[in-house]
Every structure is written in structure tokens, then in C-alpha cells.
Amino acid sequence: MDQIQLQKLDTTVLKWLDQVHHLVEQRVRQRMQVDTKSSHRDLVTNVDREVEQYYVQHIRNFDPEAQILGEEGLGDAVKSMKGRIWFVDPIDGTMNFVKQQSEFATMVAVYEDGEPVMAWIMDVQQHDIIHGGPEYGVFHNGEKLELSADIGLDEGLVILSGARLLYEEPGFPQLAKAAMGYRVYGSAGISYLHVLTGKAVAYLSRMRPWDFAAGITLAKSLGLRVGTIDEQPMNMLVSGSVLVATDKAYADIMALLQKKG
Amino acid sequence: MDQIQLQKLDTTVLKWLDQVHHLVEQRVRQRMQVDTKSSHRDLVTNVDREVEQYYVQHIRNFDPEAQILGEEGLGDAVKSMKGRIWFVDPIDGTMNFVKQQSEFATMVAVYEDGEPVMAWIMDVQQHDIIHGGPEYGVFHNGEKLELSADIGLDEGLVILSGARLLYEEPGFPQLAKAAMGYRVYGSAGISYLHVLTGKAVAYLSRMRPWDFAAGITLAKSLGLRVGTIDEQPMNMLVSGSVLVATDKAYADIMALLQKKG
Numbered sequence: 064m065d066q067i068q069l070q071k072l073d074t075t076v077l078k079w080l081d082q083v084h085h086l087v088e089q090r091v092r093q094r095m096q097v098d099t100k101s102s103h104r105d106l107v108t109n110v111d112r113e114v115e116q117y118y119v120q121h122i123r124n125f126d127p128e129a130q131i132l133g134e135e136g137l138g139d140a141v142k143s144m145k146g147r148i149w150f151v152d153p154i155d156g157t158m159n160f161v162k163q164q165s166e167f168a169t170m171v172a173v174y175e176d177g178e179p180v181m182a183w184i185m186d187v188q189q190h191d192i193i194h195g196g197p198e199y200g201v202f203h204n205g206e207k208l209e210l211s212a213d214i215g216l217d218e219g220l221v222i223l224s225g226a227r228l229l230y231e232e233p234g235f236p237q238l239a240k241a242a243m244g245y246r247v248y249g250s251a252g253i254s255y256l257h258v259l260t261g262k263a264v265a266y267l268s269r270m271r272p273w274d275f276a277a278g279i280t281l282a283k284s285l286g287l288r289v290g291t292i293d294e295q296p297m298n299m300l301v302s303g304s305v306l307v308a309t310d311k312a313y314a315d316i317m318a319l320l321q322k323k324g
Numbered sequence: 325m326d327q328i329q330l331q332k333l334d335t336t337v338l339k340w341l342d343q344v345h346h347l348v349e350q351r352v353r354q355r356m357q358v359d360t361k362s363s364h365r366d367l368v369t370n371v372d373r374e375v376e377q378y379y380v381q382h383i384r385n386f387d388p389e390a391q392i393l394g395e396e397g398l399g400d401a402v403k404s405m406k407g408r409i410w411f412v413d414p415i416d417g418t419m420n421f422v423k424q425q426s427e428f429a430t431m432v433a434v435y436e437d438g439e440p441v442m443a444w445i446m447d448v449q450q451h452d453i454i455h456g457g458p459e460y461g462v463f464h465n466g467e468k469l470e471l472s473a474d475i476g477l478d479e480g481l482v483i484l485s486g487a488r489l490l491y492e493e494p495g496f497p498q499l500a501k502a503a504m505g506y507r508v509y510g511s512a513g514i515s516y517l518h519v520l521t522g523k524a525v526a527y528l529s530r531m532r533p534w535d536f537a538a539g540i541t542l543a544k545s546l547g548l549r550v551g552t553i554d555e556q557p558m559n560m561l562v563s564g565s566v567l568v569a570t571d572k573a574y575a576d577i578m579a580l581l582q583k584k585g
Contacts, residue, residue, distance in 0.1 A: 103478075104504060158505050162481050163523035217364075220423050225507070229489075229500050239490050243365060244419050246486070247508040262424035 064180060069199045072181055076171055079121055080185050080192060083114055083169055087154075087187050091164050106157045111135055114153035114169065122149050129173075132300075134273045144177035144299055150276035154187075156250025164188065168252020172276035174299065182280035184252045184259075193259050193281055201285045203260065210286040211261025216315035219264030220244050222254040227269060232304075234292070234320045238267070241319055251278060258307050259285060265308035265316060267292060275305045288313035292320055325441060330460045333442055337432055340382055341446050341453060344375055344430055348415075348448050352425050367418045372396055375414035375430065383410050390434075393561075395534045405438035405560055411537035415448075417511025425449065429513020433537035435560065443541035445513045445520075454520050454542055462546045464521065471547040472522025477503050477576035480525030483515040484508060488530060493565075495553070495581045499528070502580055512539060519568050520546060526569035526577060528553060536566045549574035553581055 064072070087110060096109040115135040122131055126147060131138030133151040141148055149171065154160050156167035165188040172182035173196075181196035193208065195201035201208045221242040228235045228247065239245040246263065248254050251270055255278035257263040268274070276299065279289045290313065291297055293304040308316060325333070348371060357370040376396040383392055387408060392399030394412040402409055410432065415421050417428035426449040433443035434457075442457035454469065456462035462469045482503040489496045489508065500506040507524065509515050512531055516539035518524040529535070537560065540550045551574065552558055554565040569577060 158481070162504070163518070165523070220419070220510075225500070225505065229497060229506070236490060239486070243423070244486065244510055245490070245508065246510055247506065249481075249505055249507055257424070262426070 064175075064198070066199070069181060069196065072173065073194060073199065075125060076181070076183050077192070077194065079118065079171075080169065080183060083117060083153075084185065084187055084190050086110075086114065086117065087169075095161065097161055104158065106161055107135065108154070108157060108161060110160070111154045111157055112137070115151060118149075118151045118153060118171065122151075132272060134271070141300065144174060146176065147180075148174045148299075150174070150273045150299075152252070152273040152277070155252040155274065156248075159249050159253075160187075166248060166253050167250050168256070170252050170273065170277035172280050174276070174280075177299065179276075179280035179283065182277035182284075184255055184277050184281065186253060186256055191256065193256060195281060195284050197280075197284045199284070201259070201281055208259065208285060211309075213309045213311050214264050215309075215311035216242050216264060216319075218243055219309070219312060220246055220257075220262065221312070221316075222246050222248060222257055222263045222266040224268035225249060227267070232269070234316075235267070237319055238316060241315065251275065254278075255281065255307065258282065258287065264312035265306065267304070267306045267316070269293075269302060269304045271302045272299055275303070278307060279305065282307040290317075292316070325436075325459070327460070330442060330457065333434065334455060334460065336386060337442070337444050338453070338455065340379065340432075341430065341444060344378065344414075345446065345448055345451050347371075347375065347378065348430075356422065358422055365419070367422055368396065369415070369418060369422060371421070372415045372418055373398070376412060379410075379412045379414060379432065383412075393533060395532070402561060405435060407437065408441075409435045409560075411435070411534045411560075413513070413534040413538070416513040416535065417509075420510050420514075421448075427509060427514050428511050429517070431513050431534065431538035433541050435537070435541075438560065440537075440541035440544065443538035443545075445516055445538050445542065447514060447517055452517065454517060456542060456545050458541075458545045460545070462520070462542055469520065469546060472570075474570045474572050475525050476570075476572035477525060477580075480504055480570070480573060481518075481523065482506050482573070482577075483518055483524045483527040485529035486510060488528070493530070496528070498580055499577060502576065512536065515539075516542065516568065519543065519548065525573035526567065528565070528567045528577070530563060530565045532563045533560055536564070539568060540566065543568040551578075553577070 129147040160167040390408040421428040
């Protein structure tokens with residue numbers, strides 16, 4: 064896509080995000096319907112479904128040829144990365160959404176023939192958005208975002224998946240101990256916003272495609288390092304252990320993980 | 325103190341908090357001087373000291389008879405809980421302050437002959453304040469705060485000290501597993517704000533007096549449960565393992581801790 068097309072794409076999705084912000088704010092004041100999916104900790108609400116439905120409708124209108132891969136399954140059964148694919152996570156951090164009404168995100172990413180084009184992450188309650196792509200640059204609420212200082216693990220905060228740490232995913236406790244400090248936020252989107260703005264030096268979790276598509280697009284576009292930690296190549300259609308970090312923290316983490324293996 | 329005195333106390337400290345908010349905002353834009361205390365993870369900045377100095381000066385003017393127990397040691401060497409004592413934590417979550425410029429708090433509490441009188445916790449960057457006392461009620465930015473629903477551990481989020489969990493303080497991993505989810509925020513004040521507003525059902529950490537004085541005052545005043553988990557009586561002048569929780573989560577946690585012992 065050329066700059067005019069990217070600009071139009073950005074403007075369009077930013078308008079959707081404003082609508083999603085207002086929709087979610089309204090729904091928070093009403094009674095929410097909370098259901099469980101794979102376990103009693105895997106929550107879904109009517110709002111997750113309604114927001115995904117909103118995205119799917121608007122994407123179909125705007126980009127009818129594209130396929131949509133969404134968390135709640137209202138899009139398509141995407142089998143390959145050919146053509147244009149929209150990754151949609153309507154409410155990321157649903158437990159925070161239900162319990163806290165804050166610290167949750169909404170995420171959208173566009174890929175074309177396997178390559179990232181643009182992505183958006185919004186802290187919904189704060190209405191705080193990072194958006195951009197490799198050919199477009201990265202912006203924080205419309206202002207150019209610059210890459211923060213390249214800080215190593217022992218000088219920075221690392222954000223970890225709470226479950227992966229608690230059940231001692233290989234390397235996770237060691238990483239937490241080697242870092243200056245660690246945090247557990249319960250939302251991939253909120254965690255990515257921390258790394259993108261230089262508040263944390265790394266974020267690691269095992270995630271599904273809609274959890275990491277936007278985060279890795281924005282991280283790469285900004286100049287952060289992106290990789291997997293389970294020695295699997297990055298596959299945009301399956302779950303993986305995804306790491307986003309500063310150059311130095313990336314090297315620190317990889318060295319630690321190799322030592323333990 | 326009567327209601328007029330409590331009201332005056334509240335108004336006075338709320339004015340100080342506004343000043344502290346502005347002072348910290350200014351300092352964040354300038355170059356910060358970061359030093360370490362007991363370890364390379366125990367940070368202190370010129371802002372911690374400057375804010376404590378601000379409190380000490382204003383408390384001396386407002387309440388010259390009182391003693392002051394502050395984190396940075398600019399107050400008094402308090403030996404007993406007799407008379408009026410001000411607990412001051414100028415910047416709680418200094419690592420977040422340094423690394424994130426957000427998710428840190430400032431906390432003040434007033435005790436009289438060992439009994440809590442009033443307390444204030446401010447999320448400094450968000451300028452979000454919970455304030456009140458047992459004879460005054462609890463307020464969230466001036467609006468009466470009501471006790472949230474009494475939710476148990478398996479239906480709510482628990483907030484834990486990251487270090488205590490990582491180094492497997494007895495019971496902590498079990499609590500994290502029993503809860504619906506756990507979070508690690510790196511600031512006692514920010515954690516207390518979550519429990520006070522019903523976003524989390526419990527917060528546990530080993531803390532020093534200025535870390536918990538305001539939190540337990542506001543929690544008790546609101547009707548939450550407060551206790552220690554190391555079988556020591558609560559002592560306002562020494563460190564302790566302090567728990568603040570809903571009634572149900574308190575019972576759940578105590579049952580879990582007894583089972584493991």
C-alpha cells in the first residue's frame with residue numbers, strides 16, 4: 064500500500080476505535096453477561112462478541128476481499144496468510160474488563176501475504192492508542208513515537224504472563240529474577256503498550272495469533288526485537304511463545320534461556 | 325477529633341497532595357537523580373526526598389506536636405505510638421516512578437495513640453485519590469466510596485508482592501493458584517487502590533509501616549478485613565506481612581494458609 068492508502072486505513076480504524084471506546088464505556092454502565100469458554104478463568108462477555116461483530120461488519124464494508132481472524136470466531140476460518148488478513152481481538156484482558164473495568168485493550172492488525180501492514184492497540188478505558196506500521200511509522204495518539212533507550216534486563220522491568228510464571232514455564236522464574244523487576248498485568252495489549260513506550264524492556268507470554276499480531280507489528284515497526292522462545296518459527300496462524308524486547312533485553316533473555324536448556 | 329477537625333485535616337492534606345502532584349509532574353520532565361539503598365533494586369530519587377521534605381515541613385507547621393515516620397528518614401525516630409503520628413511514604417513504587425513515570429503512589433496516614441484517624445493514597449500520575457478515616461467515611465476524589473460486593477478468592481483478582489511470590493513466601497504460590505487471577509503492580513499504594521475500589525479482592529505483601537499505614541486505615545474504614553499472615557500481631561512500628569481483603573477472600577486466604585502450615 065502507498066502512503067495515501069495507509070493514511071486512509073489508519074484514519075478509518077482510528078474512527079472505529081473511537082466508536083469501540085464509546086460502546087464499551089456504555090456497556091460497562093449496564094449489566095454484563097459473563098460466560099466461560101475453555102475454563103472458569105477463560106471469560107467472554109456479550110461485549111467481547113458485540114465489539115468483534117462491530118469490527119467484522121466494518122471490515123467487510125471497508126475491505127470486502129479480506130479475511131478476518133477474530134478471537135470470538137465471528138470472522139473466517141483462515142487457513143493461509145495469502146491475501147489480506149485482519150487480526151481482531153475485541154477485548155484483550157477480559158478478566159480485567161469484567162473485574163476491574165480497566166486495564167484491558169482492543170487490538171487490530173492488518174497483514175498482506177504474510178507481511179505486517181498496520182496495527183492498532185488501544186487501552187480502552189484510558190482511550191490511549193498506539194498505531195502504525197513498518198512503512199508508516201508508529202504513533203502514540205497521533206504523535207510520532209520514538210524508540211526508547213536500549214536497556215538490558217537487569218536495568219528494566221519485564222512483563223510476564225502470570226500463569227506461565229506461576230506454573231514455571233521453563234526460564235520464566237529465572238527471567239523474573241534476573242530482571243530489575245517484573246510485573247503481571249493480565250492483558251497482552253496493556254503489556255505491549257508498556258514495552259512500546261519504554262516503560263518495560265520486555266514482554267513474554269504464550270499467545271494466540273490475535274493476542275500478538277498487533278503487538279509484534281508495532282514492536283518491529285518501532286525497532287524493537289521480536290521472536291519466539293520455544294525454538295519454533297513465528298507462525299501467524301498458531302499459538303506461540305512470543306517475546307518482544309529491546310535489543311539488549313532480547314540478548315539477555317536468549318542467553319538466559321539457552322543456559323537453562 | 326470532631327467532624328470539623330477531620331474535615332479541616334482532609335482539606336489540608338488534599339491541598340498538599342495537589343501540590344505533590346504538580347511537583348512530581350514537573351520533576352518527571354527534568355533529569356532525575358537515581359540512587360540505590362539496601363540493594364540495586366531498592367531505588368530512591370531526589371524526588372522521593374523532596375516530596376518527603378515537603379510533607380515534613382507542612383506537617384511541622386500544621387501539627388507541631390506530632391511525630392513523623394517517613395520512608396526517607398527526614399522525620400522522627402518514632403519509638404512508640406503515643407500521641408499523634410504521621411506516616412509518610414513520599415513515592416511508593418519508586419521503581420515504577422523511575423522506569424514508567426506511572427503506577428506509583430504517595431501515601432499519608434495520621435494515627436492518634438495507636439488508633440487510625442485519617443489516611444490518603446494518591447495515584448500520582450492519574451491524580452486519583454482515596455481518602456478518609458473510621459469516623460469520617462471513605463471518599464474517592466471527594467465522592468463517597470461504598471464497599472464493593474463481598475467476593476471470594478476464586479471469583480476475584482488477588483494482588484501479590486512480586487518478590488514474595490517469586491521467592492515462594494509460604495502460601496503465596498498456592499494463593500495465586502486459588503485466585504481467579506493474580507496481578508503484580510510493584511506499588512503498595514496502587515495495589516490498595518485496586519482493593520479499595522473492588523477491582524481486586526485481596527492484596528498481600530511484607531511491608532514497612534509507611535507502606536501499609538494508609539492502606540489498612542482506609543480498608544478498615546471502608547469495611548474490608550485487615551490482618552497479618554505471619555501470626556504476629558499488627559505492629560505499626562515494624563515490618564509485617566499485611567493482608568487486606570474482602571471478608572470472603574480473607575477467610576479463603578486464612579484457610580489456605582492454615583492448610584499449608
